[in-house]
Amino acid sequence: MKTDSQLQQDVSAELTWEPSVHAARIGVEVKDRVVTLAGQVDSYAEKWSAESAALRVAGVKAMSTELKVHLTSLSKRTDTDIAAAVDNVLEWSSLLPAGGLKVMVEGGWVTLSGDVDWQFQKQAAADSIRFLMGVVGVSNQISIMPSLSATLVKSDIEAALKRAALADAKKISVVVRGADVTLSGTVHSWAERETATSSAWATPGVISVVDKMTLAT
Numbered sequence: 001m002k003t004d005s006q007l008q009q010d011v012s013a014e015l016t017w018e019p020s021v022h023a024a025r026i027g028v029e030v031k032d033r034v035v036t037l038a039g040q041v042d043s044y045a046e047k048w049s050a051e052s053a054a055l056r057v058a059g060v061k062a063m064s065t066e067l068k069v070h071l072t073s074l075s076k077r078t079d080t081d082i083a084a085a086v087d088n089v090l091e092w093s094s095l096l097p098a099g100g101l102k103v104m105v106e107g108g109w110v111t112l113s114g115d116v117d118w119q120f121q122k123q124a125a126a127d128s129i130r131f132l133m134g135v136v137g138v139s140n141q142i143s144i145m146p147s148l149s150a151t152l153v154k155s156d157i158e159a160a161l162k163r164a165a166l167a168d169a170k171k172i173s174v175v176v177r178g179a180d181v182t183l184s185g186t187v188h189s190w191a192e193r194e195t196a197t198s199s200a201w202a203t204p205g206v207i208s209v210v211d212k213m214t215l216a217t
Contacts, residue, residue, distance in 0.1 A: 001059065002059040007057065010057045010059070020045070026067065035054050036064045036065070037065045040069075042070065047067045047069055059215075069108075078134075085132050085134075089128050093125070096121055100114050108136035109136055110129060112140050119201035153204075160199035160200075161199050171185045171186055173185050180206075181210070186215070
């Protein structure tokens, strides 16, 4: 198992390797395999890229972010302009239901609400506005409306885990109550953890996924 010092070096190296991040302005601290990122970035997209880069590093247990988005004068937009841009992007997305989402912008922070049928649609909505100029953060409050009986969810998720070829798919426990899924067990990396939760979210009818999985030491 990596020491905190080794993890700190690896996360710093991953940030330096990521071309969309100004690594020199981001501080990295690690305690008990929990990574804290601090510093200043020029956009919400850069903040997201830094967080994603840190989570890619093997051995990272969890992450806390204290990164602040400080827009340059050329990047600033009024909330009205940002809201109009978000509306246009969502309207032009073929993945999202027409007119099914609501947008609120305050101080550059975008809040999305409304209903969709699938988790990938909820994620696509947030992904589509991440790189818009002037956005400093996104709160994704979109709800997923179940479309299938929850009795089929457990077997569908277990089959998806096998298709994903996880090393120890049988060691991941799937508990379904209504349309809520709880995953527990042990995985060997953050990538395996992400694969397991993504498989659960990709199952029709799932409206929430609780991740109780632990990383193998």
